[in-house]
Amino acid sequence: MxxxxxxxxxxxxxxxxxxxxxxxxxxxxxxxxxxxxxxxxxxxxxxxxxxxxxxxxxxxxxxxxxxxxxxxxxxxxxxxxxxxxxxxxxxxxxxxxxxxxxxxxxxxxxxxxxxxxxxxxxxxxxxxxxxxxxxxxxxxxxVNLGRRNAFEKTAHMVFELYCRLKRIDPDLGLSFELPLSQQIFADALGLSSVHVSRTFTELREENLLIRDRNRITILDEKRLESVAGFSEGYLEESLQSVLPEADLPGA
Amino acid sequence: MxxxxxxxxxxxxxxxxxxxxxxxxxxxxxxxxxxxxxxxxxxxxxxxxxxxxxxxxxxxxxxxxxxxxxxxxxxxxxxxxxxxxxxxxxxxxxxxxxxxxxxxxxxxxxxxxxxxxxxxxxxxxxxxxxxxxxxxxxxxxxVNLGRRNAFEKTAHMVFELYCRLKRIDPDLGLSFELPLSQQIFADALGLSSVHVSRTFTELREENLLIRDRNRITILDEKRLESVAGFSEGYLEESLQSVLPEADLPGA
DNA sequence: CGTAGGGTTGATAGTTTTCAAGTACAGTGG
DNA sequence: CCACTGTACTTGAAAACTATCAACCCTACG
Missing domain, CATH: 2.60.120.10 (Jelly Rolls)
Structure with missing residues (x-):
């Protein structure tokens, strides 16, 4: 590459x-x-x-x-x-x-x-x-919409975005820009924006993460992942089982 | 064919x-x-x-x-x-x-x-x-899990299955077998099985549909579709815009 | 006849929404 | 620099929705 x-x-x-x-x-x-x-x-x-x-x-x-x-x-x-x-x-x-x-x-x-x-x-x-x-x-x-409460839903969505961003930029730290309004969170998670606000407050009080303006700061990565019921498997894949690697004359 | x-x-x-x-x-x-x-x-x-x-x-x-x-x-x-x-x-x-x-x-x-x-x-x-x-x-x-209540969710799920069954069997009438327990409905819709039971009762009282054992009888197809916020578009597709039809020597 | 699984019903508790009012902040024009 | 404005966010109280727990019913089946 x-x-x-x-x-x-x-x-x-x-x-x-x-x-x-x-x-x-x-x-x-x-x-x-x-x-x-x-x-x-x-x-x-x-x-x-x-x-x-x-x-x-x-x-x-x-x-x-x-x-x-x-x-x-x-x-x-x-x-x-x-x-x-x-x-x-x-x-x-x-x-x-x-x-x-x-x-x-x-x-x-x-x-x-x-x-x-x-x-x-x-x-x-x-x-x-x-x-x-x-x-x-x-x-x-x-799964997130069907079987998790607002606290878990929100934690999961933040954590998923964090993981996806880290795949794009491996240098991403625990504090990063996340240009989503609380209304967008609400519409993605099936909640009201009012409750999303309360939920971020709760996440802060639990010392899991801080959302200030469009910046997220993860305070406790492990516990956030666990609260969210997150398992990265669904983001990971490869074709190695199906396709042989190319011989790469011009890679 | x-x-x-x-x-x-x-x-x-x-x-x-x-x-x-x-x-x-x-x-x-x-x-x-x-x-x-x-x-x-x-x-x-x-x-x-x-x-x-x-x-x-x-x-x-x-x-x-x-x-x-x-x-x-x-x-x-x-x-x-x-x-x-x-x-x-x-x-x-x-x-x-x-x-x-x-x-x-x-x-x-x-x-x-x-x-x-x-x-x-x-x-x-x-x-x-x-x-x-x-x-x-x-x-x-x-959409169903995020933005509809139990009544609409259940109506939608029944109606989707009804449409999909009708695509397989165009002769399907308004009364048909649906081998899903209320627990399965609950697990699909993010509800408790108790509430699914109450919801089917409500659907019957509204003269929309009857669920008896594994049989569904739709009483008011149009109103059920409307209550469910159902629009069939997502089940309809074709490749005509992308692919020419095959010349079919052996169809 | 007994049992098990699925379904119903009632009472209560918990979660989330809605409505309403107020706060904080960035951008704008004076 | 300041007041003005709009948007996003916060907070409280009440209402609506759904879950949980527990008891009970019903039916198919051995």
Whole structure:
């Protein structure tokens, strides 16, 4: 993996080593990066769905609006993530996506994914893994919403984001920026924003973490992980069992 | 689609028409069907994950056990469904799978999926769509757990199963077998079984549906759908936008 | 006839929401 | 530098929802 590898290439290398030709194929997806500001909309529920995108800088989230005026946040996307994968075979968007911070995304049509299916089994397997990993994160969220109380839910969400951020930046310390309002936490966890506020107060009183503005400071990593019922397994994966490593003339 | 098409072939035909060679490739996955009885375990959390399977008859469900002794049901699988897709790139199972009724499943190693990646772009796209559809169902469940009360949750779950059953059997009427105990409903919806009981009573008093033993009778389909906040979109998909139809010499 | 599993019902306790009022802070324009 | 404004957050009290515990019923089945 060289310095000039793009964000998506670095992301894919988590799964399997890539040959030079595969990197090239992959980078062809990342043509035309577009800068977006915080709060800008990538797409809305009901829009035609013909493309997906990668987010190479900044944060975003996806959500569904509910009839009664509330909404459910479905995913939080970090740099390197692929957005819109699950709508591959759908005509219209079933969830909206909005930037949380300024950032850069690269859009490409669904058709390009099919090109990859035709040209690289390894990249196909990786896309398939990413889809599986997104499913795993969703099932973990299902557990979080179904079987944990507000205290545990909140601890879990913070800890998951902490782990995902550390995968992107291994140097991340125990204090880091987390640009999510309490309302976003509430909409992701199925709580009211008022209760999220009380819950962060409680987490501070328990000396587990401090949230001040958009900064999280983890005070007791081990105990936070334990309170959250967190087990990292669902974020960890590899294709080694399925794919042989590439012989890498041009890695 | 001919009479002798296997269950998985019929299921895949929902997405795109298949050529004879593709059908054959697909059916090679369904070698060695195994009969299982109700309550039999396909695999448990922590088992090595090297294969997936299709369920060609009967019902199953997947679940995660929680430290505190409760559990979360993640999916309910009906005939034709693919089980274990999200663990494709994982070494170990992160959820257990158990039969709800007697049934028949076909196991095959992950490696066979990669073979399909190598040999048919169309089938690859379909597998990818199925993975996307499973994600869509999970996000719908997320909304259900996060933003609906017990009454709406239960209505939604019943209605989703009703729709999925009708896709398998278009002749399905408003009264049908649903082999899920109230405890399973509870574990799927993040409720206590006691409250599920009260909720079904309430649904009956509202003349929406009757649950007697394992039989559901829908009394007011339109109002049930509306109470549930149900919109079928997340179950509907096709690959027509992405893939041309096959020319079908041997369909 | 006895038993076990699943389901129902009532009383009580715990968790979370809602409503309402107030605080803190960043950005703006004077 | 200051007042003004909007957004995010905090706090309290009351209401709504759901869990828990315990007792009981019902039915299939040996």
């Amino acid at each position: 060289s310095e000039k590898d793009s964000c998506i290439v670095r992301h894919f290398c988590h799964y399997s080593q890539l040959g030079a030709d595969e990197k090239e194929l992959l980078m062809s997806l990342e043509k035309g990066p577009v800068s977006l500001s915080a709060h800008e909309v990538l797409w809305e529920e009901g829009d035609l769905a013909g493309e997906l995108c990668t987010i190479s800088a900044g944060w975003a989230y996806s959500y569904r609006n509910i009839d009664d005026g509330s909404r459910q946040v479905l995913d939080v996307f970090l740099p390197g993530d692929v957005i819109g994968l699950r709508e591959f075979a759908f005509t219209r968007r079933l969830s909206g996506v909005v930037m949380l911070t300024d950032g850069v995304v690269c859009r490409f049509p669904h058709r390009n994914i099919v090109d990859i299916f035709e040209r690289s089994t390894r990249l196909t397997s990786i896309f398939f893994s990413i889809s599986g990993r997104q499913q795993m994160m969703l099932t973990e969220r299902l | 001919s009479e002798k098409d296997s269950c998985i072939v019929r299921h895949f035909c929902h997405y795109s028409q298949l050529g004879a060679d593709e059908k054959e490739l697909l059916m090679s996955l369904e070698k060695g069907p195994v009969s299982l009885s109700a309550h039999e375990v396909l695999w448990e959390e922590g088992d090595l994950a090297g294969e997936l399977c299709t369920i060609s008859a009967g019902w199953a469900y997947s679940y995660r056990n929680i430290d505190d002794g409760s559990r979360q049901v993640l999916d309910v699988f009906l005939p034709g469904d693919v089980i274990g897709l999200r663990e494709f790139a994982f070494t170990r199972r992160l959820s257990g799978v158990v039969m709800l009724t007697d049934g028949v499943v076909c196991r095959f190693p992950h490696r066979n999926i990669v073979d399909i990646f190598e040999r048919s772009t169309r089938l690859t796209s379909i597998f990818f769509s199925i993975s996307g559809r499973q994600q869509m169902m999970l996000t719908e469940r997320l």
